[in-house]
Amino acid sequence: MSQQLDPLSLEVVDLMANLVALFHKEYEEAASARSLTGAQAKVLALLRRGPMPMRQIAQTLSCEPSNITGIVDRLELRGLVARQADPDDRRIKRVAATEAGRTASEELRESLNFARAPLAALEPTEREQLRDLLQRIVEGAQQH
């Protein structure tokens, strides 16, 4: 059912594994520099698009809702986030980033200069190639 990958594809997968490790490390460090954990930073980043119910956060991050409770608790304690009642459904609590939360998340994003130098070293047409190829991979991988 799952065929062997050709050597070239294996090489690409290994490179992506390296990329993942490097990205993950830099993300953790950037979060830590703002006294955030990676998980907290991820939730905060999600909320930049707007308030979101607990359950939806859990689904987006592929974890149990009970896990999100604790993370949001800690963010709320620090005033980076607030729980709001949903006017239409009183079971739902919408989590919204505060102004401080938005600022922190934005700063973190800007401080994250992952692969900045190597990207800058590419020719514009190469960057376009890379974007297009990555786009196809990501889209394909998202549908299982």
Add this chain to the structure above:
Amino acid sequence: MSQQLDPLSLEVVDLMANLVALFHKEYEEAASARSLTGAQAKVLALLRRGPMPMRQIAQTLSCEPSNITGIVDRLELRGLVARQADPDDRRIKRVAATEAGRTASEELRESLNFARAPLAALEPTEREQLRDLLQRIVEGAQQH
């Protein structure tokens, strides 16, 4: 000091963030299917190249040695790994994968069909392009 990224590079970074999230999720699932955690799987994967001192494992994974103690403890309990004395320096304990450990790690690697379908959908020349571009990015990113 850290200049703004051009929009195209930003797009690429966002795509890589997606890729990282997808990869991470699939890796955790593949490990979990073998009753391993992600961290345990990572250590086991490291040891496929040969035995390695605790400290070196910690350095490679960018964490504290005391953290590795627990992970290796749990792998050893399950017979996937063994601590060996180093003949030249009795302070050092070399961690070696057992036959079962190697098998488990190999199976996990083979079960990890990340991006298999989308990669197969690329033309051979496109795969080469992707490999070359990723190679340059990873190499560049590794040197800070």
Add this chain to the structure above:
DNA sequence: GCTGAATATTTGACATGGTGAACCTTTCTG
């Protein structure tokens, strides 16, 4: 409208991952 199923969140118990400090053993250095 009432009853029971389903949904959103929280709580508690538990295992793991991670840090940092203190400690022991072994090795290195002056």
Add this chain to the structure above:
DNA sequence: CAGAAAGGTTCACCATGTCAAATATTCAGC
């Protein structure tokens, strides 16, 4: 040989993650 340095472990502590149970609210069928 004495003291510093290095490799591992232990301990205390907190964050992340799961699962099961509890609560509150909404929904569906009758």
